[in-house]
Amino acid sequence: MAEAPPTQSRRNNMAAIRSRDTNPEMTVRSTLHAAGWRYRLHTPHLPGRPDLTFPRYRTAVFVHGCFWHAHDCRYFKWPQARAEFWKQKLTANVERDRTVRSDLLGQDWRVVTIWECALRSGNWQPEDIPAFFDMWRGWMSGTFRSADLSMYGVTFCK
Numbered sequence: 056m057a058e059a060p061p062t063q064s065r066r067n068n069m070a071a072i073r074s075r076d077t078n079p080e081m082t083v084r085s086t087l088h089a090a091g092w093r094y095r096l097h098t099p100h101l102p103g104r105p106d107l108t109f110p111r112y113r114t115a116v117f118v119h120g121c122f123w124h125a126h127d128c129r130y131f132k133w134p135q136a137r138a139e140f141w142k143q144k145l146t147a148n149v150e151r152d153r154t155v156r157s158d159l160l161g162q163d164w165r166v167v168t169i170w171e172c173a174l175r176s177g178n179w180q181p182e183d184i185p186a187f188f189d190m191w192r193g194w195m196s197g198t199f200r201s202a203d204l205s206m207y208g209v210t211f212c213k
């Protein structure tokens with residue numbers, strides 16, 4: 056059967072898949088896997104299609120690029136060119152992140168966000184990620200519902 060040329064939406068889809076499988080996420084995945092953690096990828100029925108999920112722990116993990124998610128860190132600067140375009144786009148991303156997070160918490164999931172700058176700054180080594188999750192396993196029965204890992208360390212929220 057001859058294959059039809061990719062439609063625009065399929066092309067966008069493929070680009071999205073490629074952009075998802077880029078570096079910080081792969082580092083997180085491979086170190087967790089090597090440490091014996093098993094997860095699902097891009098669980099489609101959950102808000103925001105989390106990058107990784109640990110269904111047994113009802114924990115969703117996002118690996119965020121500091122630029123695309125407008126992280127308040129030294130790796131993010133508002134672009135000078137097409138400033139208005141970027142302001143709208145990145146502000147919408149931040150809004151969506153906020154909604155996704157509260158939807159997941161509302162569905163009784165816990166949410167871990169790993170920012171690109173955690174690893175990129177060298178403040179975290181790849182093997183620190185599974186070590187964090189080993190600790191998080193203990194915290195999962197506690198009051199903290201979400202955590203952010205970045206170059207600044209870990210922030211927990213209820």
Ligand SMILES: [Zn+2]
Nearest residue numbers: 121126128172
């Ligand atoms: Zn950052």
